[in-house]
Amino acid sequence: MSEIRVLLVDDHAMMRAGFRTILSLEDDIVVVGEAATGAEAVAAASALAPDVICMDVQMPDMDGLEATRAIVADPAMAAAVLIVTTFDRDDYLFSALDAGASGFLLKNAGPEQLVSAVRVVAGGDALLAPEVTRRVIARFSQPAEAAPEAARPPVTLAEPLTEREAEVLRLMADALSNAEIAERLFIGEATVKTHVSNVLQKLGARDRVQAVVIAHRSRLV
Template sequence: MTTVLIVDDQPMQRFGFRMLLESQDDLRVAGEAGTGTEAVRLAAELAPDVVLMDIRMPGMDGIEATRRIIARAAGTGPSDGPRILILTTFDMDEYAYAGLRAGASGFLIKDALPEELLAGIRAVAAGDAIVAPSLTRRLLDAYVHHLPATADTPPAADPRIASLTDREREILTVIAQGWSNAEVAERLHLAESTVKTHVSRILAKTGARDRVQAVIVAYDAKLVEPA
C-alpha cells in the first residue's frame, strides 16, 4: 500500500485527487494540506510514501516546502523520507526546474491523464524518477543559468564525482545527456542489468536520491555543459 499526501491550495483539486486515489486498491490518501507550511508538518507527522505537491500556493510555496521536507528527512532511514512529485502547469516551467533542484523526484503537468498521474505516483514510490531523460536534459539546459556559483568547481575536485570509477563517470555523463538505460546499454555494449547496477552505485556514491538528482549532480560538477 502506497500512502500519499495531497498538497494543493484548491479544495476542489484536492477532492478530485482524493477520489482518484481512493479508487485504487494499492493507494491510500494519508492526508491533505492546503499550504506549504501544513505540508511540511503533515509530511513529518504522517510519513507518507509520496507527496503530491502543488507549486503555487500562498505563503510558503511548494518549492520551499519540498526543500524543507527533504532536509528534515535526510538521514532518517533507508528511503530518507517521502518522494515528492511536483505538479506544474507547463512542462518547461522554471518552477519545475526549481522543484527538481529542491529534491523532487519528478514532475507532472496538472492536466495529465488520470492513468499518467497514477503511474507517476507508483513510479516515484518505487524509487524511480518519472521525468523522461530527454525532458530532464531540456529542462536543465533551459534553466542552467540558475546553477549556484559552486558549479565552477572542477569535476575532479567535486567529492561526489571523485569517488566514481571511470566507467561510472562515463555512465553518469551520458545519462545526463539524456540517454535512457536501454540507450546506454546499446551504445556502450553493456547488458541493461549492468547499466542498472552502475546507476545504483552512482546514486549511492553521489548521495543522489534518484536519477534526476544524479543528473543535477552532473550539471553542478560540469561533467555536462548545457546544449
C-alpha cells in the same frame, strides 16, 4: 512496499478531490491526508509520515517549493515529493529539483501518468514529465563556459555498459518508468531495477535524471 501512503497538497479543493479519486482506485495506494498550503503540508508530512507527497507550487502561506525544501531537509521525514503543477515554467522546474523534489509532473497529464509517477517516486526513482526532460538535459549538460557539443569529450566509464544496460538507459532517457521498461523489454520489474542500479553505478549518477544527462552529454543515447 505493500501500500503507498500519499499526502495531497493543493490549495484547490476540487483538484485534491480529483487526485484522491484517481489514486484511491488503486489497490496499492492510499491517500492519508490533504493540505491546502505549504505550511500545512510540512505539518501533515511530519504527523502522517506519507511515502509520497503530491505538491502544488503556487499556494498561500508557503509555496510548494519552500515546503519541499523544508520536508526534504528534515531527516525525520522520508517522503518523496512529486511536484504537480499547471505551470510549465523553467524556474519552477529547476527550483523544484534544487529543493530535492523526486519528480515533476504537469497537471495536464493523464490519470495513468499520475498513478505511475506516484509509484515511481515511491520506489526511490526520479521522474520528469516527458515535456520537460529535454530542458533538464539541456540545462545540466551545459558547463558554465559551454564548449561546442562536438568538442566535448565523452565520459569514460570504468566499466562499460552491457547491451541490456544500454537498452535500459535509452528507455530511461525516454522517461519510461521501471514498470514500462519491464513491459517493453519483456523482463521482470525486479530485473529492471537491477539494471537501473548498475547503470547509475557505472555512470556515477545519483539518480535517473543525472544518468540521462550524463548519457546525452556522453553521446550514449
